[in-house]
Amino acid sequence: xxxxxxxxxxxxxxxxxxxxxxxxxxxxxxxxxxxxxxxxxxxxxxxxxxxxxxxxxxxxxxxxxxxxxxxxxxxxxxxxxxxxxxxxxxxxxxxxxxxxxxxxxxxxxxxxxxx
Amino acid sequence: xxxxxxxxxxxxxxxxxxxxxxxxxxxxxxxxxxxxxxxxxxxxxxxxxxxxxxxxxxxxxxxxxxxxxxxxxxxxxxxxxxxxxxxxxxxxxxxxxxxxxxxxxxx
Numbered sequence: 001x002x003x004x005x006x007x008x009x010x011x012x013x014x015x016x017x018x019x020x021x022x023x024x025x026x027x028x029x030x031x032x033x034x035x036x037x038x039x040x041x042x043x044x045x046x047x048x049x050x051x052x053x054x055x056x057x058x059x060x061x062x063x064x065x066x067x068x069x070x071x072x073x074x075x076x077x078x079x080x081x082x083x084x085x086x087x088x089x090x091x092x093x094x095x096x097x098x099x100x101x102x103x104x105x106x107x108x109x110x111x112x113x114x115x
Numbered sequence: 116x117x118x119x120x121x122x123x124x125x126x127x128x129x130x131x132x133x134x135x136x137x138x139x140x141x142x143x144x145x146x147x148x149x150x151x152x153x154x155x156x157x158x159x160x161x162x163x164x165x166x167x168x169x170x171x172x173x174x175x176x177x178x179x180x181x182x183x184x185x186x187x188x189x190x191x192x193x194x195x196x197x198x199x200x201x202x203x204x205x206x207x208x209x210x211x212x213x214x215x216x217x218x219x220x221x222x
Contacts, residue, residue: 035211045151045159045202047211059209100206101149101164108158 002026002104004096009109016086016113022079022096022106030054030074033099036081038092039108046092049081050100064090086113117141117205121214127222134190136217138203143183147207150179150188153216154199162201163188193219 008020020036036048049060049070058070069082079096093108118141128134138148146166151159161170163179166186176191190197198221203214 044216045153045204045213047204047213050209050211061210095158100211101147101161102151102159102204102206103161103164103170105158105160 002098004098004104004106006094006096006106006109009094009111011112011114012086013115014086014088014113017082017084018086018111020081020083020094020096020109020111022081024077024079024096024098027098029072029077029079034072034079035097035100035102036070036079037095037097037102037105038090038111039095040089040092043092048094051079083111086111088113116210117144117208117212119203119205119212119214121201121203121217123217124215125218125220127220128193129222130193130195132193132222134193134197134219136188136201136203136219138181138186138188138214140184140186140205140207144205144207146182147205148179148181148186149204149206150177151202151204152197152199153202159202190219 003025005023035050051058051070067085071080091113095108096106098104120139148166150163153159162177167179178189200216200218202216
C-alpha cells in the first residue's frame with residue numbers, strides 16, 4: 001500500500017524556520033518525481049516545489065524561491081522541505097505528493113506562522 | 116505562467132444528477148491535466164490523470180475529456196459521497212498550477 005506521511009509542522013514566528021519531512025512507503029521513491037503542495041486555511045491548492053528522482057532538478061513557485069529548499073534522501077525513502085524566513089502568508093497545510101500529476105498524497109501537516 | 120480557470124466555482128445538484136465541471140488553460144497543455152476530489156478536512160484524492168485516464172480504484176462514474184486548452188470532468192450520476200470540492204491541475208510546465216476549485220453542494 002502506498003503511503004506518504006508528513007511531519008514537522010507547527011507554530012513558528014515570522015522569520016523563523018521549519019523543516020518538513022515526508023516518509024514514503026509502498027513504492028520505491030527513487031523512481032518518482034516528488035512535490036510539495038500547500039493549502040492556506042479556507043483556500044485552494046497551490047503548488048510549492050518539485051524535485052526530480054535523483055535530486056538534479058528542482059523547481060519552486062516564485063513566492064518561496066530563496067527561502068524554501070526541497071530535498072530528498074532516497075536511501076531513507078524521504079522527502080524534505082526546509083522553510084526559512086517564514087511569513088504569515090506561508091500558513092497552510094503542506095502536502096507531499098507523488099509525480100507532477102499528484103497520483104498519491106499524504107494527509108498533510110499544518111504550518112502556522114504567527115507572532 | 117499557465118492560468119487554470121474552473122467553472123462554475125460552485126454548483127447545487129441532486130443525487131442522480133449528471134454533473135459537468137470545466138477547466139480552461141490560458142495556453143495549450145496537450146493532455147497534461149489532472150482532476151482531484153477533496154472533502155472537508157481531508158487530503159485531495161486523485162481521480163483523473165492525462166486528461167481522461169481514470170486512476171486505479173476510481174469508479175467509472177467519473178470521466179474526463181479534453182485536450183489543448185479546454186477540459187471537462189463529468190460525474191455521470193451524483194451520489195451522496197460525491198459532494199466535495201473538485202480541482203483541476205496542469206502539469207505541462209512549471210510552475211504547476213491549479214484551478215480555483217468547484218464546490219459541489221446538495222440541492
